Amino acid sequence: xxxxxxxxxxxxxxxxxxxxxxxxxxxxxxxxxxxxxxxxxxxxxxxxxxxxxxxxxxxxxxxxxxxxxxxxxxxxxxxxxxxxxxxxxxxxxxxxxxxxxxxxxxxxxxxxxxxxxxxxxxxxxxxxxxxxxxxxxxxxxxxxxxxxxxxxxxxxxxxxxxxxxxxxxxxxxxxxxxxxxxxxxxxxxxxxxxxxxxxxxxxxxxxxxxxxxxxxxxxxxxxxxxxxxxxxxxxxxxxxxxxxxxxxxxxxxxxxxxxxxxxxxxxxxxxxxxxxxxxxxxxxxxxxxxxxxxxxxxxxxxxxxxxxxxxxxxxxxxxxxxxxxxxxxxxxxxxxxxxxxxxxxxxxxxxxxxx
Amino acid sequence: xxxxxxxxxxxxxxxxxxxxxxxxxxxxxxxxxxxxxxxxxxxxxxxxxxxxxxxxxxxxxxxxxxxxxxxxxxxxxxxxxxxxxxxxxxxxxxxxxxxxxxxxxxxxxxxxxxxxxxxxxxxxxxxxxxxxxxxxxxxxxxxxxxxxxxxxxxxxxxxxxxxxxxxxxxxxxxxxxxxxxxxxxxxxxxxxxxxxxxxxxxxxxxxxxxxxxxxxxxxxxxxxxxxxxxxxxxxxxxxxxxxxxxxxxxxxxxxxxxxxxxxxxxxxxxxxxxxxxxxxxxxxxxxxxxxxxxxxxxxxxxxxxxxxxxxxxxxxxxxxxxxxxxxxxxxxxxxxxxxxxxxxxxxxxxxxxxxxxxxxxxxxxxxxxxxxxxxxxxxxxxxxxxxxxxxxxxxxxxxxxxxxxxxxxxxxxxxxxxxxxxxxxxxxxxxxxxxxxxxxxxxxxxxxxxxxxxxxxxxxxxxxxxxxxxxxxxxxxxxxxxxxxxxxxxxxxxxxxxxxxxxxxxxxxxxxxxxxxxxxxxxxxxxxxxxxxxxxxxxxxxxxxxxxxxxxx
Numbered sequence: 001x002x003x004x005x006x007x008x009x010x011x012x013x014x015x016x017x018x019x020x021x022x023x024x025x026x027x028x029x030x031x032x033x034x035x036x037x038x039x040x041x042x043x044x045x046x047x048x049x050x051x052x053x054x055x056x057x058x059x060x061x062x063x064x065x066x067x068x069x070x071x072x073x074x075x076x077x078x079x080x081x082x083x084x085x086x087x088x089x090x091x092x093x094x095x096x097x098x099x100x101x102x103x104x105x106x107x108x109x110x111x112x113x114x115x116x117x118x119x120x121x122x123x124x125x126x127x128x129x130x131x132x133x134x135x136x137x138x139x140x141x142x143x144x145x146x147x148x149x150x151x152x153x154x155x156x157x158x159x160x161x162x163x164x165x166x167x168x169x170x171x172x173x174x175x176x177x178x179x180x181x182x183x184x185x186x187x188x189x190x191x192x193x194x195x196x197x198x199x200x201x202x203x204x205x206x207x208x209x210x211x212x213x214x215x216x217x218x219x220x221x222x223x224x225x226x227x228x229x230x231x232x233x234x235x236x237x238x239x240x241x242x243x244x245x246x247x248x249x250x251x252x253x254x255x256x257x258x259x260x261x262x263x264x265x266x267x268x269x270x271x272x273x274x275x276x277x278x279x280x281x282x283x284x285x286x287x288x289x290x291x292x293x294x295x296x297x298x299x300x301x302x303x304x305x306x307x308x309x310x311x312x313x314x315x316x317x318x319x320x321x322x323x324x325x326x327x328x329x330x331x332x333x334x335x336x337x338x339x340x341x342x343x344x345x346x347x348x349x350x351x352x353x354x355x
Numbered sequence: 356x357x358x359x360x361x362x363x364x365x366x367x368x369x370x371x372x373x374x375x376x377x378x379x380x381x382x383x384x385x386x387x388x389x390x391x392x393x394x395x396x397x398x399x400x401x402x403x404x405x406x407x408x409x410x411x412x413x414x415x416x417x418x419x420x421x422x423x424x425x426x427x428x429x430x431x432x433x434x435x436x437x438x439x440x441x442x443x444x445x446x447x448x449x450x451x452x453x454x455x456x457x458x459x460x461x462x463x464x465x466x467x468x469x470x471x472x473x474x475x476x477x478x479x480x481x482x483x484x485x486x487x488x489x490x491x492x493x494x495x496x497x498x499x500x501x502x503x504x505x506x507x508x509x510x511x512x513x514x515x516x517x518x519x520x521x522x523x524x525x526x527x528x529x530x531x532x533x534x535x536x537x538x539x540x541x542x543x544x545x546x547x548x549x550x551x552x553x554x555x556x557x558x559x560x561x562x563x564x565x566x567x568x569x570x571x572x573x574x575x576x577x578x579x580x581x582x583x584x585x586x587x588x589x590x591x592x593x594x595x596x597x598x599x600x601x602x603x604x605x606x607x608x609x610x611x612x613x614x615x616x617x618x619x620x621x622x623x624x625x626x627x628x629x630x631x632x633x634x635x636x637x638x639x640x641x642x643x644x645x646x647x648x649x650x651x652x653x654x655x656x657x658x659x660x661x662x663x664x665x666x667x668x669x670x671x672x673x674x675x676x677x678x679x680x681x682x683x684x685x686x687x688x689x690x691x692x693x694x695x696x697x698x699x700x701x702x703x704x705x706x707x708x709x710x711x712x713x714x715x716x717x718x719x720x721x722x723x724x725x726x727x728x729x730x731x732x733x734x735x736x737x738x739x740x741x742x743x744x745x746x747x748x749x750x751x752x753x754x755x756x757x758x759x760x761x762x763x764x765x766x767x768x769x770x771x772x773x774x775x776x777x778x779x780x781x782x783x784x785x786x787x788x789x790x791x792x793x794x795x796x797x798x799x800x801x802x803x804x805x806x807x808x809x810x811x812x813x814x815x816x817x818x819x820x821x822x823x824x825x826x827x828x829x830x831x832x833x834x835x836x837x838x839x840x841x842x843x844x845x846x847x848x849x850x851x852x853x854x855x856x857x858x859x860x861x862x863x864x865x866x867x868x869x870x871x872x873x874x875x876x877x878x879x880x881x882x883x884x885x886x887x888x889x890x891x892x893x894x895x896x897x898x899x900x901x902x903x904x905x906x907x908x
Contacts, residue, residue: 025895026895027839027842027895027898027899027902028813028842028843028846028847028893028895028898029839029843030611030612030613030614030843030847031611031612031839031840031843032611032612033611033612033619034611034612034840073471073472078447078468078469078470078471079447079468087648090648090650091474093471093472093474094472094474094475094478094646094647095647095648096647097471097472097475097647098475098478098479098643098644098646098647098648099643099644099647099648101475101640101643101647102640102641102642102643102644102647103640103644104640105636105637105639105640105643106636106637106639106640106641106643106644107640108633108636108640109633109634109635109636109637109638109639109640110633110636110637111633112629112630112632112633112636113629113630113633113634113637115629115633116625116626116627116629116630116633117630120625120626120629121621121626122621122626123621124619124620124621125404125619125620125621125622126404126612126617126618126619127403127404127604127617127618127619128616128617129604129615129616129617129618129734131732132507132602132603132732180562183562183563183565184561184562184563184564184565184566184572185561185566186558186561187557187558187560187561190561190566190567191550191557191567210663228663230663236455237455242569242660242661242662243566243567243568243569243570245661245662245663246543246567246568246569246662246663247567249662249663278663279662279663282547282687282701282702283543283544283546283547283548283551283682283702284543284544284546284547284568284662285540285543285544285665285669286662286663286664286665288664288665289667300665300666300667300668300669300766301540301544301665301669302682302683303683303765303766303776303780304687314687316777316780317683317687317780318682318683318684318685318686318687318701318702319687319701320687320688320689320699320700320701320702321687321689347547348546348547348550348551348699348702349550349551349689349697349699350550350551350556350557350560350697350699351552351553351554351555351556351557351696351697351698352557352696352697353696353697354695354697355689355691355695355696355697
């Protein structure tokens, strides 16, 4: 847009700078700064004295509060709980320290502000503003200096120096980038498998109840219940427990086989016992709200809702695909076992996830 | 020779032509001035004039809460152990006795129960962080709705905007550090969001976490980012922000004696030193009392983080709530691209809208100055009603933000108001598009209504409440004319005319076609300043015509 827009902008409002000359033609002209109106403390020495005492009183209260802070720190036990209306049962030390510190600080502030408002001069003064941009002389002078400096450096003329400098400056940050490589491993196939991948038909892994730490039998699982499980051998004390449980955690439900709508899902289960991944396929929260009548499981983080009777199909919310299901069966002693990994990666989806 | 013994022999050559200082204090000041040049610095600033208005304190609250956060944060680092090494808790908080947890969580529990005053400092730190972000928001709104971002302050607006964004993220990193069940869930969400990034998502995730989630690196890494990297950048931006406030001098409201060429107010020393300095203590005092009476983030009640456990009502701190809303109301779209690759649009789209929501408000000053073609400096603030489109846009932005905040707290809305969570989520999906538009329309009309009211007040004066009976029996209410200072204040704003398309032929008669951008700009300008988009200010003629015919309406 090249043409000048300035004609569309209004003229600056007419301002009459003198306070006494008010144009009768322009009722909207600036009458200038109003005269100062004295405060009570400006004209009444007793009021000023009173204000002075009020300010000092606040500073004295602050001092007392600081003494109170130190005394509370020394005198009150850290684990003492007291009842304070309407807060309820609270830590006595936290309450005492916070209140005394708060009062000590607040009174300094209140005193200072009261002092400024009542006793310091409240004459409003104007100060001139100057345009931020430099005038043309300065501007031309600076540009001239810059040109001189640039010419003396020979930056524009000696192209070889310029180009090699640009090249070296462009390359040198690469060292910093390379150094970031060891921040972590490459993804490779890490997200593809879980701890259940160690299971084989010849070497199955038992499902272990998360709460009792015991292997599970089908008869332990009643219809309508929700049980959390982990692979046998994964102990809380293990070094990589957090990392493993973030992928291996199971949600076990038992649904009357006739109510299971998805045949493939029914086949992966055992007599209506279905083992789904507990990790939400949206962004990885553990799903933990189960509605036994409808067989819906809800993620408390973002409310993705899965129908566990229908292959954990997503029926509501932001999750993009069903929960993976682990194929289970029983061994000869009747314990629930898995003989392989999930068919698909658990947890949130990602670019390399097969689909 | 600079030693004392040398001064006597070279007495004929005085080191300085300055008169002898009157007292010790002046002598000290002279000494410092000789090295730092403080007199020149103080000449411009000691009695610097600042205008007075309550809304100018909002920025101060940001500054003071930032200082409080730094002071308390340094204290917390003395006790906090940013480590994910496992430990078994044996402390005075018995419900957690014998529980496995990370050092980070255990040390946070210790700060809360073992260190005397530790809980208070933790709570002051967290409360101050909430106040900090909230104050930045309100401060930014003040600057936005009064047009204080206009030339020469656009860059300072951007500095402020960056501070707000960094404040968001430092808050997020900060509340993630204790490694409790709630914050760990937040980190898990972040991991899921990163995985949704096409092509490089898994790489970023592995590099950030040092392996698979959760690994043992994320808390120490967040710690460095939280206490060093981001606060360092923020401190630099903050200093630059303040230098520019001093350099530009503060904006002021229109009023008698106030012009674009001056600033009217009271001097830094003593009035603002006392008021602003005192205000720091007021802010600190109030936050300390808040921390004494109101518990914030009781991590001991949440328990240590475990990836297979979660609590209901999992909510981020309030300022991240709008991002949470985006992620919750989005439908679960997941598509297959480029033969077998997965694109998780259900997470990736919100991830992209998140910065766009913020950037939308950040670029407004540049859009506005482009549409108006205004290249002049502005130091007199606009009343929001006198810039209806800007005000309506700002209100629409806030409305969008609030819709998303409701979306982010849909579970709380559902449980507290006994509503269906599905209905709320569907309503947020519709509201995301509809509410900002409605807000824009309503706010703009509201502004125009207020402009009409101002015009009416200027021309007809204020209703006095006195009813007069005219000789022919008609009752009229006597209106009191406004004093000149009010007439001036109410008419001090500028009313630009909309841009016009350049003539179709130039001065030589050659056809000249306006490009699409020019046309769009003219159209926008029409929307800003065209007929029906601002109420013409009363003119002198109108005023004289009405005031000369007494009692006439």
